Amino acid sequence: MQSGNGTVTHGCWQPVPGEPSAAIWPYIRKADIVSSNTYLIRSGNVTLVIDPGGLQSQADEIAAVLAKDATPCVLVLLTHAHADHFRPLMDHPYFRDRTRVALAVQESGARALAAADPLVTQSALLEKEITPTKTTLPLFSESVTGRGGMMTAACGPAGTIHLATTVRTAKDGTHFTEQVLYSDDSCPVVLYHTPGHSPDSICIRIGSLLFIGDLLFAAGPGVAGMAGWNREELIRSIDRVLEILKEGIVTQCMPGHGYILSCDDAIRTLSGVKRDAVALEGIEELNLSRAKETAVYAEGLMDEVEEIFTVITARLLFVSHVLDELEESGEAGTVEKLIDAGKIDDLMNDFHRFSEEHRAGTKGTMQLALKAGQIVGKLDRMFSQQELALVLDPEYVRRAGRLLLDYTIVLRGFRQPRMLKNVTIGPFVAGFVASLDQSGNEDLMGSADDPVEFTRSLIRKIARRPVFRKVTCECAGEVNGWQAEIDSTVLGDLIRTILEDFAGCGSGEIAVKIASASGGLSITIAPGSAGIPEPGEVRKEFLRSECARAGGNLRWMASPPGIRIELQPLPFSGMP
16 A cells, blocks of 8 residues: 555555545546546545446446445545436446435535436436436535534434535635535545536545546536536636645645646646636537537538648658659658658548447547547647648648637637628639649749759649649629628638539539529539539538538539539629
């Protein structure tokens, strides 16, 4: 057994630092939304189970430890009533038995458990069914805290738990309630009500350990905005916990998910969480409908990101090969190292496997959205836009960067910004189409006297090969000069994406026509050859969402095959 001052480790009994009369048995998991960490604390005649988790296998292991080493009084203590922290309470024989196991949770969480509330408990978001569960000891009950009183509750066959309430004064002069759990011969367990992540969130101090639930993740993507989440309360709770940490009593923080932190690391991390929370004003509620919308967007976006990165990596490999042939092996190696093609393949394959598991029903909707966010973050960290733009067509690099940022914004709980402005559509589209052919843009002869610049120009010349063999653009006379309110960047990216899809299907010639349609304005993109397959629903939904953000609607045409972008023209003098 480790000394009481050491770092707490997974899966064995060890002394609680700062509390010689108590021992801790931690179950530490890699962070995800499926299940929480679990901490067993044994002191005197009481064994606490802090957050039994959300997995059957985890509950089995914990129940086996309790069956062997538990005291007569077993009390499940929830840091908050989210389903990934309490699932065994409803479907595991050991924890379901209220004659053997008592339950303590903050009062609003107790009400949610009693009503099997699918929103407050996040069971709807996690796509899990729960049953009503009765709480033995509601914490921070207004009927008790209002009079600074005491409560007692039966625990196990013959045990009794006491709950004492006091009021503390923070450094800013505000008052907050503190409660202490104990039995006649156990160590004190200090409780702090810290709402924000959820109304019922609490932190727990035993000795020099502080159990902080999901406070570290409360401002994170896929967490912020859940039912019951409150930004202002979260900021106040973080301030309160930071004050506790700076008192010097706590040495380690035990999170609800992931690995244990030192007090100093926890202070730094929570300070960052507070900064993130401050920036989250105006985010949307994260419910199952929002999660499904985000997951659908994730699949379409990841397909588009994969296509763009495939082009980027293929061009870099081609450039490297040509430079090798030209006996410029040093430059070839430099170009090849600009991006790790193998790692990108691994990340995309990982997402595809996860998507298949989601479609098979073994992964939840919110898990898929978060998985996409994890991969987007990794791609963003290995993706140097500035360096790649010096070599490749900068538009590919910019599009990839925009898509990665867009998904991060959506996952954070914000709607994508629509940067709409008045644009004369005919000249805009014609100019955009004309800009697609970048072959011949590099002046090799003009840089021949500078070896470094000549090599750079040569690399750009090799890399920036035109994708399209022939794209024509025609603007009908009746719409010449018509304007619409659009996001020109997103619309340009959408048109380019459609053109690339057609070119990738073997269409040698593609026609772009701007004309009037049903009182509106249309941009019709049609391949010169028949037989272009209609995209799948995931691809369709992604393109529709991009078009809506650009300021228009998207329609697929069966005969002749093609895609129509419909825009609402702006009324102005001189319009037909």
